[in-house]
Amino acid sequence: MRRGLRSSAALFTAALTLLAVFTQLPASVKAESIFNGPRIDELLFLYYGTPDAEVTAIQKGEVDAVSDLIRPMDIQTLSSNPELNVTYTEQTHYCYLAFNLRRPPLDQKALRKAIAHLIPREKISSQLFQGLVVEPMLYEVTPAFGKWHNPSVETYPYDPREAEKILKEAEFVHGEGGRLLNPDGTPVRKLAFITPTQEEAPTSFEISRIITSELKALGIPVELETVSFDALLTRVYTKRDFDMYFLCVSGLGRYPRWLYEFYHSSLDVPDGENTPGVHDETLDRLLYAFRFEDSGEEEALAHIHQAQAIIADLAARVPIYSRFKVEAYRKGWVGMINHKGAGYFDSDSFYTWLNLHREDKRFGGVFRTSVGGKVRTLNPLYGTGAYESKIWKLIYDSLLTSNPYTGEPMPYLAESWEVENIVEGDVKGQRIIYHLASNVTWQDGEPFTSGDVKFTFEFIKKHQVPMWLPAVERVLKVEAPDERTVVLTMNGTSMFNLIDTGGLLILPEHIWRNVGDDWRSFQPNLEKHPSRPDLTKMVGTGPFILVDHKPGEYWRLKWNPTYFKRVPERVEAPTAPAISGLTLPAVLAAATMVGGAAAVFAWVRWRRRVRGV
Amino acid sequence: MGFKDYAVKRSVNAAITLTATVILQFFIFRVLPGNPVSFMISPNFPLESRVALIKLWGLDKPMHQQFLTYMANIFTGRFGLSFSTQRPVWDEIMERLPNTLLLTGSATAIYIALGIWLGVSAASKRGSRLDVASVGLGLFTQAMPTFFLGLLLLFFFGYYLPIATKGALGFPIAGTVSRPPPSNPIGYVLDVLWHLTLPLTTLVVISFGGYLLVIRNLMVDALAEDYVLMAKAKGLKEKAVLYRHGFRSILPPVVTMVGLSFSGVIGGAVVTETIFSWHGLGRYLYDAIMEYDYPVMQGAFFLIALVTILGTLTVDLIYGLLDPRIKY
Numbered sequence: 001m002r003r004g005l006r007s008s009a010a011l012f013t014a015a016l017t018l019l020a021v022f023t024q025l026p027a028s029v030k031a032e033s034i035f036n037g038p039r040i041d042e043l044l045f046l047y048y049g050t051p052d053a054e055v056t057a058i059q060k061g062e063v064d065a066v067s068d069l070i071r072p073m074d075i076q077t078l079s080s081n082p083e084l085n086v087t088y089t090e091q092t093h094y095c096y097l098a099f100n101l102r103r104p105p106l107d108q109k110a111l112r113k114a115i116a117h118l119i120p121r122e123k124i125s126s127q128l129f130q131g132l133v134v135e136p137m138l139y140e141v142t143p144a145f146g147k148w149h150n151p152s153v154e155t156y157p158y159d160p161r162e163a164e165k166i167l168k169e170a171e172f173v174h175g176e177g178g179r180l181l182n183p184d185g186t187p188v189r190k191l192a193f194i195t196p197t198q199e200e201a202p203t204s205f206e207i208s209r210i211i212t213s214e215l216k217a218l219g220i221p222v223e224l225e226t227v228s229f230d231a232l233l234t235r236v237y238t239k240r241d242f243d244m245y246f247l248c249v250s251g252l253g254r255y256p257r258w259l260y261e262f263y264h265s266s267l268d269v270p271d272g273e274n275t276p277g278v279h280d281e282t283l284d285r286l287l288y289a290f291r292f293e294d295s296g297e298e299e300a301l302a303h304i305h306q307a308q309a310i311i312a313d314l315a316a317r318v319p320i321y322s323r324f325k326v327e328a329y330r331k332g333w334v335g336m337i338n339h340k341g342a343g344y345f346d347s348d349s350f351y352t353w354l355n356l357h358r359e360d361k362r363f364g365g366v367f368r369t370s371v372g373g374k375v376r377t378l379n380p381l382y383g384t385g386a387y388e389s390k391i392w393k394l395i396y397d398s399l400l401t402s403n404p405y406t407g408e409p410m411p412y413l414a415e416s417w418e419v420e421n422i423v424e425g426d427v428k429g430q431r432i433i434y435h436l437a438s439n440v441t442w443q444d445g446e447p448f449t450s451g452d453v454k455f456t457f458e459f460i461k462k463h464q465v466p467m468w469l470p471a472v473e474r475v476l477k478v479e480a481p482d483e484r485t486v487v488l489t490m491n492g493t494s495m496f497n498l499i500d501t502g503g504l505l506i507l508p509e510h511i512w513r514n515v516g517d518d519w520r521s522f523q524p525n526l527e528k529h530p531s532r533p534d535l536t537k538m539v540g541t542g543p544f545i546l547v548d549h550k551p552g553e554y555w556r557l558k559w560n561p562t563y564f565k566r567v568p569e570r571v572e573a574p575t576a577p578a579i580s581g582l583t584l585p586a587v588l589a590a591a592t593m594v595g596g597a598a599a600v601f602a603w604v605r606w607r608r609r610v611r612g613v
Numbered sequence: 614m615g616f617k618d619y620a621v622k623r624s625v626n627a628a629i630t631l632t633a634t635v636i637l638q639f640f641i642f643r644v645l646p647g648n649p650v651s652f653m654i655s656p657n658f659p660l661e662s663r664v665a666l667i668k669l670w671g672l673d674k675p676m677h678q679q680f681l682t683y684m685a686n687i688f689t690g691r692f693g694l695s696f697s698t699q700r701p702v703w704d705e706i707m708e709r710l711p712n713t714l715l716l717t718g719s720a721t722a723i724y725i726a727l728g729i730w731l732g733v734s735a736a737s738k739r740g741s742r743l744d745v746a747s748v749g750l751g752l753f754t755q756a757m758p759t760f761f762l763g764l765l766l767l768f769f770f771g772y773y774l775p776i777a778t779k780g781a782l783g784f785p786i787a788g789t790v791s792r793p794p795p796s797n798p799i800g801y802v803l804d805v806l807w808h809l810t811l812p813l814t815t816l817v818v819i820s821f822g823g824y825l826l827v828i829r830n831l832m833v834d835a836l837a838e839d840y841v842l843m844a845k846a847k848g849l850k851e852k853a854v855l856y857r858h859g860f861r862s863i864l865p866p867v868v869t870m871v872g873l874s875f876s877g878v879i880g881g882a883v884v885t886e887t888i889f890s891w892h893g894l895g896r897y898l899y900d901a902i903m904e905y906d907y908p909v910m911q912g913a914f915f916l917i918a919l920v921t922i923l924g925t926l927t928v929d930l931i932y933g934l935l936d937p938r939i940k941y
């Protein structure tokens with residue numbers, strides 16, 4: 001009773017505090033929705049070739065944010081800068097140790113589980129990452145996946161005694177010199193642990209070395225075999241010639257769909273991702289159902305949780321750590337939103353770019369950020385890497401977006417949708433009906449219609465665009481009964497049908513219809529718009545317009561005043577402050593160079609004249 | 614054998630070498646371990662996407678067909694489409710070539726001139742403080758790793774100097790121009806020069822030592838020759854003795870060094886371009902190798918081979934002009 005009263009009092013106090021804070025906010029801020037924007041005038045993505053240059057740039061004030069910091073010393077440096085904030089976000093990334101289940105002795109589960117208990121995750125984290133960059137991880141589907149993460153699976157914390165116990169129970173014994181013997185009394189053969197060279201991947205090499213010494217301490221014969229990174233990939237993916245290896249994966253998306261690629265027996269083929277060679281009928285059934293059949297979230301959750309339990313018990317891959325997304329930004333900027341599993345300034349952090357603004361200004365300003373790496377191409381059908389996506393995802397839109405806090409699908413170009421299961425002949429499928437928003441126009445003023453959506457699906461399917469195949473491969477038919485409605489007939493009843501089709505970027509038919517077979521070499525950012533001299537062919541429906549860029553240098557985006565989710569009160573004309581590269585330092589430097597050269601030349605001439613040479 | 618026969622023979626040799634290089638590089642890249650698909654596709658993608666990508670790149674075709682396509686691409690001068698970007702390799706090379714020529718070309722010209730001048734000066738005053746200092750400096754800078762000097766210049770002139778002078782002085786840390794660049798042409802040129810300063814300085818400092826040491830040693834030997842003594846005895850000015858008699862006699866090996874430097878001009882300077890985020894060919898080629906971008910590797914290596922072979926051929930042909938004693 002007393003505890004109940006105390007809780008009620010605490011809740012009441014918290015509510016009063018929130019009310020007090022809220023009433024003191026300006027009216028404009030109170031009404032602000034995070035789903036409208038953008039609030040800045042310009043966004044400038046800059047390329048830096050090295051982390052050193054990137055860190056120097058933010059320290060110097062050249063950029064306002066950097067993403068993907070991975071070196072502990074950079075994080076320490078930036079954390080000690082009072083002008084910067086450093087953030088850590090759990091992301092869908094992990095590093096693991098994998099076993100080859102195809103050949104003895106690692107075909108024995110007990111041996112794999114024993115080895116799994118010999119990975120000193122805390123030591124790896126503290127020694128190699130100063131406890132800053134990574135989080136020791138016991139789960140393959142990390143907690144960053146939210147409800148898709150099953151916390152009740154078997155885990156393998158560092159425990160050499162437990163490892164010894166497992167081996168003993170499986171009748172492995174220690175022979176002469178402490179060497180491990182198989183249950184039949186024969187010595188366990190030497191395991192080949194392949195790892196990249198120290199020069200090429202020092203961290204991976206060091207982790208492999210630490211694990212090797214732990215295994216040797218328990219009498220498990222293992223040899224660290226250093227190979228080039230490319231040779232490692234060939235041996236793992238193509239030839240399957242290994243006993244153990246260490247690798248990391250990232251960019252795993254919001255759902256643990258990669259488990260199908262990693263563990264379904266049909267993917268144990270050359271270049272398939274099932275590198276350990278897992279063949280388990282129950283697991284196959286669960287993963288297939290999760291990936292292609294489950295139409296309801298409850299069903300999908302049940303299946304993937306069961307699958308995770310089986311995967312953990314198999315111990316074919318042992319998770320070691322997950323890397324945090326570490327980002328830094330300049331104080332004075334507000335409105336960033338931490339997107340679940342992605343962070344603040346990632347290509348998936350869409351709502352950050354809508355809401356970002358100066359603390360003291362509701363609208364306006366230029367935000368400069370490092371793009372993070374090489375931007376290959378701005379053709380959105382081909383350039384789907386992390387860095388180029390940062391740019392084009394602000395120009396092109398999709399039918400649905402995801403809630404930044406939960407990852408759940410949300411209305412966007414489609415303001416509502418309906419999904420129904422259907423049976424057509426022998427095929428079980430789905431019909432997805434998208435109802436499009438009515439106030440959307442392309443950045444060149446053309447209206448956005450269901451014809452654009454139909455065109456995009458059919459174009460990608462016709463040309464078998466590899467990067468977008470997952471979104472269209474199960475689409476059987478696309479119809480556009482009216483300007484605002486799109487009806488998709490899908491093969492299969494998976495809940496991912498909605499997520500995949502809703503996530504496809506939509507292209508303007510009036511620009512792309514003449515592209516045809518040249519789609520892959522089409523560079524919309526390099527071609528002039530047919531009717532708008534101020535634009536290129538890179539026109540979308542998104543919050544920003546590409547106004548200027550220099551490949552390999554910078555990409556300059558301006559807010560789109562015709563954006564359909566524009567903040568209603570933002571009526572002022574876009575103000576693009578002139579940014580001159582020729583600053584005083586440039587003039588002084590050039591003058592110093594010219595003056596210095598002239599002085600040296602004059603001195604040499606004078607010296608020769610004096611000497612009479 | 615006359616000059617004409619010699620020139621024809623050398624040209625045929627050069628053509629054979631180029632053909633062999635073109636053929637070999639196709640196979641060498643393909644037998645290297647590694648898979649270009651793994652650099653483009655994340656584990657989230659289904660196997661169908663990988664298969665479609667391999668088909669798109671033409672890697673599903675038999676090797677002889679791939680080879681014919683490759684040869685056609687080389688002879689049409691387009692070099693095919695980059696795996697990484699799907700843009701014509703030629704367009705991508707042309708986008709970067711001016712930056713690379715500006716950086717490595719100007720650096721090469723400066724460090725050769727500096728190396729020659731310091732080398733000749735040091736040799737002419739053998740054992741003096743100038744000689745000892747030049748040799749010491751040459752050894753020191755030549756032994757210095759490029760990344761170390763580059764980062765040192767970047768931090769000092771790009772970061773600490775602007776802070777110390779409150780922005781009045783300093784150099785940019787990245788790029789070939791300001792981002793965005795000035796709109797007026799004079800401002801643009803000055804801006805490019807401003808951005809060029811640190812990478813150019815890095816390359817010159819790292820490279821001039823090699824020339825200095827070689828030329829100094831060659832000159833020391835040359836200056837001990839009888840004809841130089843004769844020239845001095847005739848009362849010629851020091852400059853004339855050094856350059857018209859001493860330096861002229863060492864020109865063939867110097868020209869060989871200069872000729873071989875041409876490939877470096879085209880190939881770019883990977884480390885310097887990376888440190889200063891210079892949008893050039895060196896970094897482009899490095900990324901292509903890392904990503905198994907066969908069309909880019911083939912196109913870029915073809916150009917480097919072509920320039921190297923042409924450089925060597927030119928050097929061979931002008932030997933006779935430099936040294937009248939050479940007979941064909």
